[in-house]
Amino acid sequence: xxxxxxxxxxxxxPLISSGFVYRLMAGVAVLAALxxxxxxxxxxxxxxxxxxxxxxxxKPISITIGDDTIRLxxxxxxxxxxxxxxxxxxxxxxxxxxxxxxxxxxxxxxxDDISQAxxxxxxxxxxxxxxxxxxxxxxxxxxxxxxxxxxxxxxxxTAHRLRADAGxxxxxxxxxxxxxxxxxxxxxxxxxxxxxxxxxxxQRDVKVGKDLSVLYRxxxxxxxxxxxxxxAVQNFVKTRLVEDAPPAAMAVDGR
Numbered sequence: 001x002x003x004x005x006x007x008x009x010x011x012x013x014p015l016i017s018s019g020f021v022y023r024l025m026a027g028v029a030v031l032a033a034l035x036x037x038x039x040x041x042x043x044x045x046x047x048x049x050x051x052x053x054x055x056x057x058x059k060p061i062s063i064t065i066g067d068d069t070i071r072l073x074x075x076x077x078x079x080x081x082x083x084x085x086x087x088x089x090x091x092x093x094x095x096x097x098x099x100x101x102x103x104x105x106x107x108x109x110x111x112d113d114i115s116q117a118x119x120x121x122x123x124x125x126x127x128x129x130x131x132x133x134x135x136x137x138x139x140x141x142x143x144x145x146x147x148x149x150x151x152x153x154x155x156x157x158t159a160h161r162l163r164a165d166a167g168x169x170x171x172x173x174x175x176x177x178x179x180x181x182x183x184x185x186x187x188x189x190x191x192x193x194x195x196x197x198x199x200x201x202x203q204r205d206v207k208v209g210k211d212l213s214v215l216y217r218x219x220x221x222x223x224x225x226x227x228x229x230x231x232a233v234q235n236f237v238k239t240r241l242v243e244d245a246p247p248a249a250m251a252v253d254g255r
Contacts, residue, residue: 052112053079053080054108054111055074055083056075056103056104057074057075058075058102059073060072060074061073061074061077061083061084062086062242063086063087063088063091064086064087064088065087065091065126065127065212066127066212067209067210067211068127068210068241069242070091070209070212070240070241071240071242072093072240073102074102075103075104076093076094076103077091077102078092078122079092089126089127090125090126091124091125091126092122092123092124092125093124093125094120094121094123095121095236096121097121097218097222097225097229098225098228098229098232100121100232100236118197118198118219118222119219119222120199120218120219121218121229121233122199122200122216122217122218123214123215123216123217123233123236123237124214124215124216125212125214126212126215127212127213128211128212128213129213133205133207133213134187134204134205134206135182135183135184135206136207138182138183138185142162142173142185145162145163145166146163147161147162147163153172153174154174154223155224155226157174157175157176157184157186158174159172159173159174160172160174160175161173169189170189171188171189172187172188172189172190173185173186173187174188174202184226184227184230186202186203186204186226187202187204188203188223189201189202189220190220194220194221197219197221198219200218200219201218201220201221202217202218202220202223203215203216203217203218204216204230206233208237208238208241209237209238209241212237214233214234214237216233
């Protein structure tokens with residue numbers, strides 16, 4: 001038998017080894033998984049960015065503040081950290097006026113576009129720290145801080161300047177008598193032009209429930225609605241109070 005040539009003695013190997021194929025397939029699988037993760041994660045992140053802390057979820061959240069329990073739709077609660085069942089020091093809300101509704105996709109621009117923010121009302125509900133609300137403070141407190149004669153304000157309201165040393169930074173006190181009720185009282189920073197109004201030019205606080213203080217802020221462009229707005233804010237909170245709710249009821253809406 002003729003001896004094998006040196007070329008024949010060299011072991012033949014495939015150009016692409018099976019190990020390389022396995023590594024290549026594993027790499028493709030990893031890339032595919034990453035693509036799916038990026039796609040899903042990108043959509044999730046994009047949705048979170050577009051919502052910017054808002055939610056369209058209307059599930060009820062039961063919050064206990066002091067001796068009062070209030071049940072609110074999640075989309076009316078301004079901050080994600082406050083959308084929790086249970087006790088809290090306060091809760092911040094935002095609502096469109098005059099519908100008194102929370103965030104929705106249909107009204108997205110009213111929450112996101114600063115030029116439309118004057119159509120919002122901002123509420124802060126907390127336990128009362130004072131024995132009187134703003135109307136109750138008119139006689140004993142605000143009347144002592146007025147500076148000069150009162151004058152006719154907008155929309156049938158009477159305007160009162162406050163002393164420079166009172167700490168109200170140029171705010172005007174606006175009041176009006178109401179039949180069978182305490183006087184309406186609100187503090188405002190009135191802009192020189194309606195175009196310069198902000199979403200929080202005016203603020204007023206009222207007492208609701210057993211011991212809740214409801215501070216609400218709104219644009220001076222909405223002052224013409226002062227009667228209906230005050231009634232709407234109080235009715236919004238009153239109709240969401242849970243009367244004498246047992247402790248177990250607090251978790252019903254969160255299950």
